[in-house]
Amino acid sequence: MKTIFSLVVFSIKENIKTKIYLILSIFSILMIFVSLLLTGLSGFEQPQRILVNTGIAMIELFCLVVILLNSAGLLLQDIDTKSIYLALSKPISRGQYILSKYLGLISITLFNLIIMSFIHIIFIKILKWYIDSRYFLTLFTTFLKIGLISSISLFMIITMTSQTGAVVTSLLLWIVGHFTSEINFIINKITSSILRTVFKIILYIIPNFQYFNIKDYFDSYYFVSKINFSLGILYWFSYNFMMIVLTIYVFKNKDL
Amino acid sequence: MKEKSIVFIIIILLIFVIGLNSVLIKSIVSPFSKIYETKILIDKYFILDSVGIIFGLRKVVSDLAWIQLLQYYGTQPEELKEEDKGILQNQYKEFTDSTNYRYKSFNHFEHITKIKPGKYKHLLKYLKRVVLLDPLYSFVYFYGIGSLAWNLDRPEEALDLANIGLKNLEFQKEQISSDYWEIVKYQQAIYYKVGGKYKEMLDKLEEILQSGKPPNVVKSIIANLYKKYGMYEKSLKLWEELLLSGDPEYVERAKIQIIQVNNLIKEGKIYE
Numbered sequence: 174m175k176t177i178f179s180l181v182v183f184s185i186k187e188n189i190k191t192k193i194y195l196i197l198s199i200f201s202i203l204m205i206f207v208s209l210l211l212t213g214l215s216g217f218e219q220p221q222r223i224l225v226n227t228g229i230a231m232i233e234l235f236c237l238v239v240i241l242l243n244s245a246g247l248l249l250q251d252i253d254t255k256s257i258y259l260a261l262s263k264p265i266s267r268g269q270y271i272l273s274k275y276l277g278l279i280s281i282t283l284f285n286l287i288i289m290s291f292i293h294i295i296f297i298k299i300l301k302w303y304i305d306s307r308y309f310l311t312l313f314t315t316f317l318k319i320g321l322i323s324s325i326s327l328f329m330i331i332t333m334t335s336q337t338g339a340v341v342t343s344l345l346l347w348i349v350g351h352f353t354s355e356i357n358f359i360i361n362k363i364t365s366s367i368l369r370t371v372f373k374i375i376l377y378i379i380p381n382f383q384y385f386n387i388k389d390y391f392d393s394y395y396f397v398s399k400i401n402f403s404l405g406i407l408y409w410f411s412y413n414f415m416m417i418v419l420t421i422y423v424f425k426n427k428d429l
Numbered sequence: 430m431k432e433k434s435i436v437f438i439i440i441i442l443l444i445f446v447i448g449l450n451s452v453l454i455k456s457i458v459s460p461f462s463k464i465y466e467t468k469i470l471i472d473k474y475f476i477l478d479s480v481g482i483i484f485g486l487r488k489v490v491s492d493l494a495w496i497q498l499l500q501y502y503g504t505q506p507e508e509l510k511e512e513d514k515g516i517l518q519n520q521y522k523e524f525t526d527s528t529n530y531r532y533k534s535f536n537h538f539e540h541i542t543k544i545k546p547g548k549y550k551h552l553l554k555y556l557k558r559v560v561l562l563d564p565l566y567s568f569v570y571f572y573g574i575g576s577l578a579w580n581l582d583r584p585e586e587a588l589d590l591a592n593i594g595l596k597n598l599e600f601q602k603e604q605i606s607s608d609y610w611e612i613v614k615y616q617q618a619i620y621y622k623v624g625g626k627y628k629e630m631l632d633k634l635e636e637i638l639q640s641g642k643p644p645n646v647v648k649s650i651i652a653n654l655y656k657k658y659g660m661y662e663k664s665l666k667l668w669e670e671l672l673l674s675g676d677p678e679y680v681e682r683a684k685i686q687i688i689q690v691n692n693l694i695k696e697g698k699i700y701e
Binding site for chain 2: 227347354
């Protein structure tokens, strides 16, 4: 456990040290300023709504880009700098290595979320608007989404060993994962039952981000109340667990 | 752990995830139209809207659409071409005939601003685009219905938007003070306007005012109507409210109106 913790800390440090992280951090703060600009453009008509929505979206986008680029970059960097051999030569299993990478990624997501939402909240308070529990619920579901894409992205980079391929595939899954109910509808139109079953299985394997995408309707108590969070969290844990076990399995059979 | 056991665990997890996801997909209750139901109304924003939707950023795109609407409605209306005028006059005539609208003349009607009918002819499209992206954006319904019905005197378009709003907010039907019932009030006020029952229309608009939800555009419409029907005290109160709101769109107008209405009160003018 102590070894994993040390690796997680090391992974967080590595994440923060990267140039990509620095550039994206500056960019993200600029983007929150953009949300202020948009707020100004709306004049007196709903400026707070625009600031809240744009800010939340920027936080999510920033976390997504950081995770996609860092998960792909860091592992390849470890291989390039041979630091992976050093880590694996110590009594650290490949499983522990992957787990620590994943925990490092979600820790950095949490860190980013806290910092960015803090800046965002300051802006919201400057505009004398309020924040309630729904705001934090939205941030929590954003964290869940990013946590899910982290394990997928890690699996992709281990399987593909191509940074571009891993980023593009993860991004595609991110997009498709927001359309599960639409795809489900199209599949239901297929007349052949065998084909329909095959496509349904494929659909159910695709990560369901739609379930966690409450930022698009978080201001409606009605729709938020319809969400079964316990089922969603169970899904999140099982999907992540499956992806990590799968990644460990592939990594164990990989020649480094 | 043996390789076979790991494969077995992965298979079990996969089956579990598939089963769970099949339940989750069925349980998703979303306020949004499905993508295949979505008709992108303004072609030039197709890419922007699509990118927003596919990245799960609907609310942001709807906010951008809202800003674009404000820019469109905030600029000087373009002059109508002669053929467009003809088409609009015909549409207007058809509508007034079918609803027994009191004012048959295209240029003589109950509008209370300087905007002539037919101007901002794409406003409904812009409004529909915003509520298509975010059907729960109640403010847009209030703003749009008020502007279309009274500022632009296009009650048929206002009713069209009201119907969309009622459909999208139907889930609020059980709550008396919900935005759903607010739209119903707007709808009723429009029907009174179309039927020439201005007293009832004003009563309904007063109800809207009392709810505390109307946008400034609707408040200014009601203030103008009060002035028009000789209710100067009420009009003055509303203009003062708009002045105090600090909304740059209405501050200057409110200052002028306050002077005018005050003069009318002093002169003791009565509506004829």
